[in-house]
Amino acid sequence: xxxEIKNLHAKVEGKEILKGINLNINEGEVHAIMGPxxxxxxxxxxxxxxxxxxxxxxxxxxxxxxxxxxxxxxxRAREGIFLAFQYPVEIxxxxxxxxxxTAMNEIRKYRGQEALDAMEFLTLLKEKMKIVELDQSLINRxxxxxxxxGEKKKNEIFxxxxxxxxxxxxxxxxSGLDIDALRIVANGITKLKSDKNAIIVVTHYQRLLNYIIPxxxxxxxxxxxxxxxxxxxxxxxxxxxxDWLKVDKFQVTG
Amino acid sequence: MDKYKNIKESFLNNFxxxxxxxxxxSKSDFHKIRKQAFNNFxxxxxxxxxxEEWRYTNISPLLQQSFSIPNNNIKLDATDLPNHILKGIxxxxxxxxxxxxxxxxxxxxxxxKGIKIRCLADCIKNNxxxxxxxxxxxxxxxxxxxxxxxxxxxxxxxxxxxxxxCVIEKPIYLLFLTKAGNVNIxxxxxxxxVAGKNSQLKVIExxxxxxxxxxxxxTITEIVAQENAVIDHVKLQEESIxxxxxxxxxxxxxxxxxxxxxxxxxxxxxxxxxxxxKFNGEGGEAMLNGLFLIEKDQLFDxxxxxxxxxxxxxxxxxxxGILDDDSHGVFNGKIMVRKDAQKTNAFQENxxxxxxxxxxxxxxxxxxxxxxxxKCSHGATIGQLxxxxxxxxxxxxxxxxxxxxxxxxxxxxxxxxxxxxxAVKNYxxxxxxxxxxxxxxxx
Numbered sequence: 001x002x003x004e005i006k007n008l009h010a011k012v013e014g015k016e017i018l019k020g021i022n023l024n025i026n027e028g029e030v031h032a033i034m035g036p037x038x039x040x041x042x043x044x045x046x047x048x049x050x051x052x053x054x055x056x057x058x059x060x061x062x063x064x065x066x067x068x069x070x071x072x073x074x075x076r077a078r079e080g081i082f083l084a085f086q087y088p089v090e091i092x093x094x095x096x097x098x099x100x101x102t103a104m105n106e107i108r109k110y111r112g113q114e115a116l117d118a119m120e121f122l123t124l125l126k127e128k129m130k131i132v133e134l135d136q137s138l139i140n141r142x143x144x145x146x147x148x149x150g151e152k153k154k155n156e157i158f159x160x161x162x163x164x165x166x167x168x169x170x171x172x173x174x175s176g177l178d179i180d181a182l183r184i185v186a187n188g189i190t191k192l193k194s195d196k197n198a199i200i201v202v203t204h205y206q207r208l209l210n211y212i213i214p215x216x217x218x219x220x221x222x223x224x225x226x227x228x229x230x231x232x233x234x235x236x237x238x239x240x241x242x243d244w245l246k247v248d249k250f251q252v253t254g
Numbered sequence: 255m256d257k258y259k260n261i262k263e264s265f266l267n268n269f270x271x272x273x274x275x276x277x278x279x280s281k282s283d284f285h286k287i288r289k290q291a292f293n294n295f296x297x298x299x300x301x302x303x304x305x306e307e308w309r310y311t312n313i314s315p316l317l318q319q320s321f322s323i324p325n326n327n328i329k330l331d332a333t334d335l336p337n338h339i340l341k342g343i344x345x346x347x348x349x350x351x352x353x354x355x356x357x358x359x360x361x362x363x364x365x366x367k368g369i370k371i372r373c374l375a376d377c378i379k380n381n382x383x384x385x386x387x388x389x390x391x392x393x394x395x396x397x398x399x400x401x402x403x404x405x406x407x408x409x410x411x412x413x414x415x416x417x418x419x420c421v422i423e424k425p426i427y428l429l430f431l432t433k434a435g436n437v438n439i440x441x442x443x444x445x446x447x448v449a450g451k452n453s454q455l456k457v458i459e460x461x462x463x464x465x466x467x468x469x470x471x472x473t474i475t476e477i478v479a480q481e482n483a484v485i486d487h488v489k490l491q492e493e494s495i496x497x498x499x500x501x502x503x504x505x506x507x508x509x510x511x512x513x514x515x516x517x518x519x520x521x522x523x524x525x526x527x528x529x530x531x532k533f534n535g536e537g538g539e540a541m542l543n544g545l546f547l548i549e550k551d552q553l554f555d556x557x558x559x560x561x562x563x564x565x566x567x568x569x570x571x572x573x574x575g576i577l578d579d580d581s582h583g584v585f586n587g588k589i590m591v592r593k594d595a596q597k598t599n600a601f602q603e604n605x606x607x608x609x610x611x612x613x614x615x616x617x618x619x620x621x622x623x624x625x626x627x628x629k630c631s632h633g634a635t636i637g638q639l640x641x642x643x644x645x646x647x648x649x650x651x652x653x654x655x656x657x658x659x660x661x662x663x664x665x666x667x668x669x670x671x672x673x674x675x676x677a678v679k680n681y682x683x684x685x686x687x688x689x690x691x692x693x694x695x696x697x
Binding site for chain 2: 049050051052072073074076077078082083085088089091092093094098099100102103104106107110142143159163
């Protein structure tokens, strides 16, 4: 198993957001996590990536046999975890190329591999840029600075393409995208999918899942997964909303 | 009455020795200026922290010292020179060692027509008319004790004049190298730059030391930009960690002239940089950029003053500081928009990164606006490195230290990127990288 989340509880500023998450993910799988605003989807994504603002109060996360929660954010990335940010950060003065080169070489060093030379690296970038139809000019610009919403999201998937993670967590990568950008981003993700890696798609909407067909759909509500199902669950949610589940849950626990 | 009697007496003794060494020159017109300046110095009090201009900068560590006039017979070793920058730069090179021009190490061959690059010592000796016409006219010493002191001991520096309509292709690189060898010496490099109408000129002033001695650099640069002249000035200040550096730059800008200043500094023990740019005519442009990186117990102070005395002038000012350990930074940016200076655009910004809990920055914008149709803005930020940006980098596999390094470079980069001369820009980047790497080694 690639990732095993057991009874995960997390707090931020004294408030419990995750209240016992259980989730198992195998290589080759795509899991969609859906749910209304404030249900804890983004918190789960950030906690998996190692954001220090969250306090883990209970539970464990095993990734590739390792205790993930003991690893620093950078070591998680070096172990193959990638978070595509809901709001990619602008970093003036740091070029995209510089970020990726440093990241790539730090990851390779961690894995005991040689650093890529400049030519190899540029060839790699060119090849990966095609996946998300990213404009050449953007890669030499400062990270996300002055990028449109769509360009920022493309840039996240471009970074994912370059770093080739084993587990990608896409945090609302589809939100704010127009239909063309959505198609490009979704096709990019589909190209990166293989039987060796897994993807967690955090989303509000079903539309991204028309392109990236999930093996499992989970509904997160008030910090817990209250229902899991196949890809049809997403369609059902699109159709009926979340209210019927909330009632369901109430009846089960009540 | 004056608690700093001792240091004044020591400067008085130095001045007497200095006069005795001058022989015939002590009767010259120039020496009259020095004498007058010394009298001024003796009358004035050293500023304390009750003086608004020195409120955050305590100069008593300087006043507890005493300094001597450097001896002239200093031999340089090949490794004493900053060869990195010298190799990369295609410039007219003037090298001053302990304040004195060294023809041996300088390169003033094949000088383009229309520019005169002279050492001040020669011009003083020859009672040069042009020198006497401009010297001290912009950096007035009447109410400034450090200017008085510097003027009183003025012996050497660069005197650069550019004829009207001359575009000088090569930059002029002035190196003020101190090789004090643990003797507390005082030097007072003095530069005068007069750029004629429609002329263009690039000047670099580089202050450097061969060791960590305690010494006192009290330097003044006066710049005149005649109508439509374009002057680009870079100052690299990397003095000894124990040095006292008091600097003043006065720029007089005539109609439609354009002046740019870049200050890159790793400080000293105590450094103070006063920069004044004054618009004497309409249509002038001034851009002042600066970056300082300080650590340990360093104190770095920059006081800028942009005098919008005439309408339709633009000024942009951006200073950035990176402060570590127990260091203390001061930024005071004064912008005066006088009554007639309508349609003024004046922008000022000061951003600081504090890397330690004990570092301190006092930042103070000071806008005095007497015209009613102007655009002025100012802003100051003080903070740590952006945590969101750091997490973003770390989530890509970049470690804590490397992330910090990247973000510090990014913070510094926009100031450095404004430097137009590649060799100087690269050198500034080297200085910054070295400083950031040093930090890493210590932690």
